[in-house]
Amino acid sequence: MFVDECTVKFAAGDGGRGCISFRREKxxxxxxxxxxxxxxxxxxxxxxxxxxxxxVDYKYQPHWxxxxxxxxxxxxxxxxxxxxxxxxxxxxxxxxxLETGKPVAEMTADGQRIVLCKGGNGGWGNTHFKTSTNRAxxxxxxxxxxxxxxxxxxxxSIADIGLVGFPNAGKSSLTGRLTKAHxxxxxxxxxxxxxxxxxxxxxxxxxxTKRLLLADVPGLIEGAHENRGxxxxxxxxxxxxxxxxxxxxxxxxxxxxxxxDYKHLLQELGLYDKALLKKPRLVVANKMDVPExxxxxxxxxxxxxxxxxxxISCATGDGLERLKKELSKRVAKFRASxxxxx
Numbered sequence: 001m002f003v004d005e006c007t008v009k010f011a012a013g014d015g016g017r018g019c020i021s022f023r024r025e026k027x028x029x030x031x032x033x034x035x036x037x038x039x040x041x042x043x044x045x046x047x048x049x050x051x052x053x054x055x056v057d058y059k060y061q062p063h064w065x066x067x068x069x070x071x072x073x074x075x076x077x078x079x080x081x082x083x084x085x086x087x088x089x090x091x092x093x094x095x096x097x098l099e100t101g102k103p104v105a106e107m108t109a110d111g112q113r114i115v116l117c118k119g120g121n122g123g124w125g126n127t128h129f130k131t132s133t134n135r136a137x138x139x140x141x142x143x144x145x146x147x148x149x150x151x152x153x154x155x156x157s158i159a160d161i162g163l164v165g166f167p168n169a170g171k172s173s174l175t176g177r178l179t180k181a182h183x184x185x186x187x188x189x190x191x192x193x194x195x196x197x198x199x200x201x202x203x204x205x206x207x208x209t210k211r212l213l214l215a216d217v218p219g220l221i222e223g224a225h226e227n228r229g230x231x232x233x234x235x236x237x238x239x240x241x242x243x244x245x246x247x248x249x250x251x252x253x254x255x256x257x258x259x260x261d262y263k264h265l266l267q268e269l270g271l272y273d274k275a276l277l278k279k280p281r282l283v284v285a286n287k288m289d290v291p292e293x294x295x296x297x298x299x300x301x302x303x304x305x306x307x308x309x310x311x312i313s314c315a316t317g318d319g320l321e322r323l324k325k326e327l328s329k330r331v332a333k334f335r336a337s338x339x340x341x342x
Contacts, residue, residue: 004155004237006059007098010117013041013066013082015143018123021074022136033137034076035126041119041146042066042082046095046105048112049088053197055153058087066117069143072125079122087116092158092240098150108158116151120144154236159197159215160331162238164269165247166261168254170286173314174247175216178324202328212331215241235272242334243327244269244281250297250311251290258285258296259303280330282308284323289313 016038023031044066058064064087070079089095095105095116105114123141130137163171179198200212215237238244246265248258262283269276285300287293288311301309310326312319 011148012146015120016069018140019072036072038122039069039079162241251287
């Protein structure tokens with residue numbers, strides 16, 4: 001099951017109590033105080049993890065707590081610190097504090113560590129309260145409570161390439177052809193119900209085998225910017241992509257018009273976030289093995305004269321190697337410009 005948003009409660013561990021204790025030995029019945037300090041509570045630590053791809057663990061277990069610090073003991077024995085609670089999150093996760101409504105963390109790199117909630121300090125034992133006038137203090141501090149809060153986790157996929165298109169345009173088929181992902185494909189809308197992240201491998205003469213991440217997300221429908229269909233849950237997954245690939249069904253299946261499809265796709269992207277229209281974009285004309293596709297492509301190019309169009313057929317494999325090379329070239333150019341988000 002894929003989960004890309006959920007609400008969770010995090011609480012760091014409380015500090016352990018300080019101890020009230022006095023040294024009692026055979027020949028020293030009135031020894032001084034020797035109560036140990038309590039241990040510090042464990043923190044809640046967020047960790048960016050490239051091997052985690054969704055938030056399902058936190059939807060069904062929404063409460064997470066750091067370990068409490070151990071209480072102090074006699075003979076100046078301090079309590080052990082509580083273990084940190086490590087929360088592994090997919091890259092692209094934004095953590096928002098629901099009390100303030102403000103984002104407090106964003107996971108952008110593998111291995112990134114953010115202390116979200118600090119554990120409480122342990123209480124002092126009575127050794128700390130000994131003075132020249134109070135040689136036998138019967139006082140110790142309780143441990144401090146750990147920080148806690150309720151947070152909203154929202155995953156915005158970090159991928160190099162975002163694949164957009166209306167249902168049945170061939171996004172899942174293309175993802176399966178280009179990457180090691182195996183998305184479900186079928187001739188009905190919304191085959192893809194959650195984002196698929198696939199890896200495109202290609203060979204670079206200078207750096208050897210390199211990888212691109214491709215996000216195949218659920219098909220858009222008109223009104224997606226208003227959260228119709230899968231709406232915002234789809235669109236947020238392409239906000240951080242370096243390149244948008246717009247796949248068009250050039251065979252005009254289901255009596256669709258490829259020219260209007262492209263127009264409406266851009267409208268939906270712009271109405272959701274105008275910044276998406278400024279991203280580098282490549283149009284892929286799919287289903288070119290169908291006889292009618294050539295005529296539709298001519299009409300498409302007449303209307304959209306300045307648009308880069310690359311012709312492919314997911315059914316036959318024609319044009320896919322050229323597409324891989326074009327994708328790698330364009331993403332490399334984007335990274336070289338210093339605009340890459342990772």
